[in-house]
Amino acid sequence: MNTDISIRETRAAPRRTSILESVRASEIGAFFDPTQTSAENGTASVLSSTINLCNTLMGTGMLAMPTVIAVSGWIPGLVLLFLMCFCNIFTVEVVFRLCRIAGPPTSLSEIGDKAAARGSIVIDLAVALNCIGVASSYVIISTGNFYYTFGGPRSVWVLVTIAIATPLAFIKDMDSLRHTSFAAVAILLYIVVLVAVYAIIGTCDGDKSNGEYCPPGETAVATDFVGALRSFGEMGTLGVRIPPIYNEMDTPTPERCTKVNGMGFGLVTSLYVTVAVCGYYTFGDITPSNIIDAYPNNAPVAVARVGLSLVVIFSYPIMVFGESKDSRDVSLVSRLTLKSVAIPEDRNRRDLLPLRTYSCGSKFETKRRRVVITLSFIAFTTLIGLVLTDIGIVVDLVGSVCGSMISFAFPCWAYYMLFPEQRKSPFSIIASVLFVLGLVLIPLGVTLTVL
Numbered sequence: 001m002n003t004d005i006s007i008r009e010t011r012a013a014p015r016r017t018s019i020l021e022s023v024r025a026s027e028i029g030a031f032f033d034p035t036q037t038s039a040e041n042g043t044a045s046v047l048s049s050t051i052n053l054c055n056t057l058m059g060t061g062m063l064a065m066p067t068v069i070a071v072s073g074w075i076p077g078l079v080l081l082f083l084m085c086f087c088n089i090f091t092v093e094v095v096f097r098l099c100r101i102a103g104p105p106t107s108l109s110e111i112g113d114k115a116a117a118r119g120s121i122v123i124d125l126a127v128a129l130n131c132i133g134v135a136s137s138y139v140i141i142s143t144g145n146f147y148y149t150f151g152g153p154r155s156v157w158v159l160v161t162i163a164i165a166t167p168l169a170f171i172k173d174m175d176s177l178r179h180t181s182f183a184a185v186a187i188l189l190y191i192v193v194l195v196a197v198y199a200i201i202g203t204c205d206g207d208k209s210n211g212e213y214c215p216p217g218e219t220a221v222a223t224d225f226v227g228a229l230r231s232f233g234e235m236g237t238l239g240v241r242i243p244p245i246y247n248e249m250d251t252p253t254p255e256r257c258t259k260v261n262g263m264g265f266g267l268v269t270s271l272y273v274t275v276a277v278c279g280y281y282t283f284g285d286i287t288p289s290n291i292i293d294a295y296p297n298n299a300p301v302a303v304a305r306v307g308l309s310l311v312v313i314f315s316y317p318i319m320v321f322g323e324s325k326d327s328r329d330v331s332l333v334s335r336l337t338l339k340s341v342a343i344p345e346d347r348n349r350r351d352l353l354p355l356r357t358y359s360c361g362s363k364f365e366t367k368r369r370r371v372v373i374t375l376s377f378i379a380f381t382t383l384i385g386l387v388l389t390d391i392g393i394v395v396d397l398v399g400s401v402c403g404s405m406i407s408f409a410f411p412c413w414a415y416y417m418l419f420p421e422q423r424k425s426p427f428s429i430i431a432s433v434l435f436v437l438g439l440v441l442i443p444l445g446v447t448l449t450v451l
Contacts, residue, residue, distance in 0.1 A: 043250035044175040046259055052174055052318075053092075053264035055181035056241040058188045058271065059315055060141055060308070063291045065272050066279025070287040073222035074280075080225070081276055085269045087408070087434060089261060092242060094411045094431055096257040099246040101418055107243045108410070115417040123410050130402035132380065135319035137395045138312040139165075139385035145309040149302050158385040161313055162378060168317040169374055170364045174244040180314040187307035191292070192271050194304055198295060199278035206296055213294040217284030226448075244321050320377055393449060400445025408438030 069077030098111045108127060112119035139161055146157035171177060204214035245260070246252050279291040288294050292308060295301045365371055384391065412435035415428065422428045 044178075044245070044248040045250060046256055046263075048175050048178040049245050049249050049260045050263045051178050051181045051185060052245055053241070053260055054268055055177075055184045055315060056318055057088075057264060057268040058185060058311075060137075060290070060312060062188065062272055062275055063191070063308075064289050065276035066283070066287045066291050067289050069276050069280040070217075070283075070285050071223065072225045073220040075222050076225040077276065077280070078273070081273055082269075085265060085272070087437070089265045090430060091407055091411050091434060092261050092265075093258070094415050095242040096246060096252075096254075096261065098411060098414055098418065099243055100252070100254070100257075104252065105243075105247040108406075111243075111414050111418075112410070115414040119414070123406070126402040126405045126410070129398050130406060131319040132377070133391070133395045133398040133402075135316055135377070136381045136384040136388075136391060138316050138319070139381050140389065140391060142309040142312045143385055144389070145305040149305050154389075155386055158382065161309070161385070162382050164310075165313045165316040166378055167364075168314070169320045169378060170371070171317060172363060172365045173248055174318070174321055175248045176363050177314075177317060180317075184311045184314040187311050188271070190307060191304050192274055194295075194300060195275050195278045195282075195291060199282045203282060203295055206298070208296040208298045210294055210296055213283055213286055213288070216282060217286035219280065219284045241318060241321070320374055396449040397446060400449055401442050404438045404441040404445060408434045408441065410438075412438065 065081065068080060071077070072080060095108075099106050102111050102114055108123050109120035112121075112123045139158060142161040143154060143157045146160065147154050150157075168177065168180060203209055204216070246257070249256065249260070275291065280287055283291075283294050286294075292301065292304055295304075365374065412431040415431045416423065416435065419428060423432075
């Protein structure tokens with residue numbers, strides 16, 4: 001059997017290389033072509049997958065990165081930032097490997113059930129709570145930025161936010177969100193440039209400067225490392241977004257998955273560090289949790305505020321994917337894409353992935369159960385946005401528990417269970433360490449949030 005698979009791989013290799021070369025040559029054009037989606041032809045490119053991954057990483061958490069250094073000081077803060085990036089790169093690789101074992105289409109629920117009987121129960125609850133909490137915070141953040149910039153009734157801006165987000169929430173495949181993800185990344189790049197420019201020219205010289213943050217505070221080499229650990233999960237909860245990206249990726253070989261992971265985190269890490277360093281350099285120990293709040297009330301900052309509202313709106317449907325787009329319920333059966341590809345997990349393991357199936361027709365969700373779940377999700381987050389103006393501590397608590405569970409504890413535990421023959425390998429040992437880290441971060445994060 002192994003010999004037969006090897007022969008088929010050898011025969012298919014020239015054709016597979018040719019296809020990949022063709023995809024690379026036309027990738028940018030296909031990326032911007034709105035008619036090209038994985039729902040129609042089952043081929044989400046590396047570029048599309050990378051941009052969607054970047055959108056899951058580069059959210060409002062990036063604007064809190066200067067606070068990490070403000071709490072801990074230059075050296076501990078930068079060490080923590082790079083450590084945070086490494087841990088998340090590693091756990092994304094873990095989830096990609098778990099997806100290859102489960103076979104596309106897959107989800108964290110299916111991975112949990114494969115790892116242990118009813119192993120999906122805890123992760124399903126964690127994903128649901130996290131996605132609802134984060135999506136609600138997105139509505140509040142977007143509403144606040146619109147209100148602060150334009151004024152008017154706050155409820156109007158809640159409805160504007162939901163009106164923009166609702167059509168995106170009903171899109172049935174993540175690859176179709178690549179254009180809004182690209183727009184979100186472009187807006188965040190503008191904000192990064194704005195933060196860097198103000199680090200050079202200063203913020204306290206104009207008549208529109210923010211008096212609360214002028215003059216700036218002091219900087220320190222090292223202060224409180226432990227206190228900054230609460231921010232360790234700012235890039236967290238990535239695990240729930242990886243299966244949809246993997247399911248829609250064209251030929252998700254280990255090399256292509258690693259390329260998506262490396263390109264995405266390479267860009268995001270550089271931007272996170274830029275914002276953290278420039279923001280802390282500008283405001284020192286009085287840096288706010290949202291760096292935009294400290295800048296002057298002028299046109300460039302107003303553009304950044306409106307742009308930030310669009311960023312969280314464009315990220316809202318990704319939360320819907322995490323909550324309701326369980327691949328076990330996705331009926332992607334209208335069109336068969338004959339891609340039975342042998343993907344080796346390692347030199348001693350070769351499994352043929354099952355046939356991948358995709359739907360054609362409308363890009364929007366039409367299945368009754370999914371429509372009901374999505375409408376319920378939208379209605380609940382709208383209610384939260386109308387009733388509350390701040391759910392920060394609730395989101396922090398949910399993030400401390402669910403974020404650490406989804407980001408570190410669950411995927412590393414599942415890897416330990418599903419790869420018993422590799423438990424002594426360096427990769428598995430690091431995964432075990434991150435599993436313990438996830439368990440430690442849960443009570444630590446709760447304690448630091450409450451105190």
